[in-house]
Amino acid sequence: MIKITYVEHNGREHVVDVPRGATIMEGARDNGIPGIEADCGGACSCATCHVYVDPSWVGKLPPKEAMENDMLDFAFEPDPVRSRLTCQIRVNDGLEGLVLRMPEKQV
Template identity: 70%
Template sequence: MAKITYVEHNGTEHTVEVANGMTVMEGARDNNIPGIEGDCGGACACSTCHVYVDPAWVEKIPAKDDMEEDMLDFAFEPNPATSRLTCQIKVTDAMDGLVVKMPEKQI
């Protein structure tokens, strides 16, 4: 289990425990955290779970695959260095302390 901090665009922080094996998107959904929609249910078929990973964590989580890279092209103001789709980040104990920030909106 890992404590993950979700930061809304307005700066409101939500720190919750997310079980190993779940995705960061599922952690947001299951804890009613606003700002991560996940319209496709986690199939990497939309960009409505887009976040900016805190720069200190970018190298500590698994890298993006080609499909995620392609879907990020549809996200609102993606940042090549820090943008991720939370449906593609599986939680492990090593992610305890992860911080993700939501964009102004999801599209």
């Protein structure tokens, strides 16, 4: 299990264990983290699992693929560097301690 910190827009932190191989979105959904709606269930066909990656982690994640980048256009206040869709990132040992911040709302 890999510890991931999800930070709600109001600052409330949730540190949870997420299994290797799961997506960050699945980790949020399975642990009842508020702020990750995941309406499409992980198909990268919405932007309701949008988060802002902590600046210290941006360069440690795999790059965005074109589909994710396109879907982020529909996210609430996307940041060109820090915004990611949690359904597109698989948990691995290198993500131990990852910190993600939720936007004010999902659209």
